[in-house]
Amino acid sequence: MALNITENIDGIFQLIGGNFSTAGEASTQLKHKLAEIGVDEEIIRRATIATFEAEMNVIIYAAAGWLHYYITPGSIKIRIEDMGPGIENIELAMQEGYSTAPEWVREMGWGAGMGLPNMKKNSDTFTVDSVVGEGTTVEMVINFP
Amino acid sequence: MKVKDLVDQLSLDVRSFKDGLGNDITGAYVSDLLSDVMGNSKKGNVWLTLQTHLNIVAVASMKDLSAIIIVGGRQAQEETIKKAEQEKVTILTTALPSFEASGRIYQLLK
Numbered sequence: 493m494a495l496n497i498t499e500n501i502d503g504i505f506q507l508i509g510g511n512f513s514t515a516g517e518a519s520t521q522l523k524h525k526l527a528e529i530g531v532d533e534e535i536i537r538r539a540t541i542a543t544f545e546a547e548m549n550v551i552i553y554a555a556a557g558w559l560h561y562y563i564t565p566g567s568i569k570i571r572i573e574d575m576g577p578g579i580e581n582i583e584l585a586m587q588e589g590y591s592t593a594p595e596w597v598r599e600m601g602w603g604a605g606m607g608l609p610n611m612k613k614n615s616d617t618f619t620v621d622s623v624v625g626e627g628t629t630v631e632m633v634i635n636f637p
Numbered sequence: 638m639k640v641k642d643l644v645d646q647l648s649l650d651v652r653s654f655k656d657g658l659g660n661d662i663t664g665a666y667v668s669d670l671l672s673d674v675m676g677n678s679k680k681g682n683v684w685l686t687l688q689t690h691l692n693i694v695a696v697a698s699m700k701d702l703s704a705i706i707i708v709g710g711r712q713a714q715e716e717t718i719k720k721a722e723q724e725k726v727t728i729l730t731t732a733l734p735s736f737e738a739s740g741r742i743y744q745l746l747k
């Protein structure tokens with residue numbers, strides 16, 4: 493597959509906590525960008541799932557955050573950092589089904605405790621760093637075939 | 638099978654993006670948990686759900702689903718319909734509860 497890029501591409505989106513009405517816009521734009529430069533469909537699928545879950549967590553749990561992406565001929569790296577409460581026990585948070593989402597968020601269908609596992613499943617490298625009271629950074633790399 | 642065929646067979650109401658009635662259906666997925674749908678639905682699936690708020694549009698659009706069917710006589714919120722028109726997502730509604738709607742669609746797709 494020939495990627496239609498000659499130099500690295502990067503971009504950034506700002507995310508605002510609680511802003512459910514624009515949720516998904518950053519991920520959607522990234523999805524279009526990847527399609528535009530001819531990235532493999534399966535890679536786009538994985539990147540979109542992973543990015544959207546990370547975007548939603550910022551919107552649900554944090555005050556604000558940024559989504560950065562870096563596309564090289566070999567991979568896409570996505571870094572989502574937020575200013576928020578942080579995660580006390582990352583190992584626990586990574587368990588499928590674990591969620592601290594409040595009731596009103598669960599009523600919207602979020603809070604299944606599947607977001608972080610979905611991110612991990614769909615990326616080749618996945619790291620979470622978090623400082624309680626400061627924020628959380630999720631970094632994901634998906635390699636191109 | 639196309640979305641239009643389902644609409645005809647189950648007398649579904651079309652609430653947004655009529656152009657999507659020509660979409661091919663690859664199967665169906667039933668869930669009210671949005672991350673479950675993100676993780677497990679497949680491209681071209683119709684998605685049956687009770688959820689009506691606007692994040693369902695982002696999920697359907699990102700997963701390239703062929704349509705959303707809101708079951709149980711629930712109505713999509715106005716902002717959901719507006720977003721769905723923008724994002725070219727077809728929303729259908731039915732009075733059938735989840736189980737009955739799924740059963741009938743299963744019979745049609747199997």
Ligand SMILES: Nc1ncnc2c1ncn2[C@@H]1O[C@H](COP(=O)(O)OP(=O)(O)OP(=O)(O)O)[C@@H](O)[C@H]1O
Pocket residue numbers: 545549550552553554574576577578579585586590591592593601602603604605606607608609628672673
């Ligand atoms: N950016 C974040 N800031 C603070 N806490 C977070 C953040 N991301 C995740 N968490 C914590 O980790 C838990 C698990 O997150 P995960 O995304 O896996 O599930 P969820 O958001 O609860 O539900 P789902 O993603 O299925 O809608 C969350 O309930 C929350 O407690």
Ligand SMILES: [Mg+2]
Pocket residue numbers: 545548549603606607608672
């Ligand atoms: Mg989540």
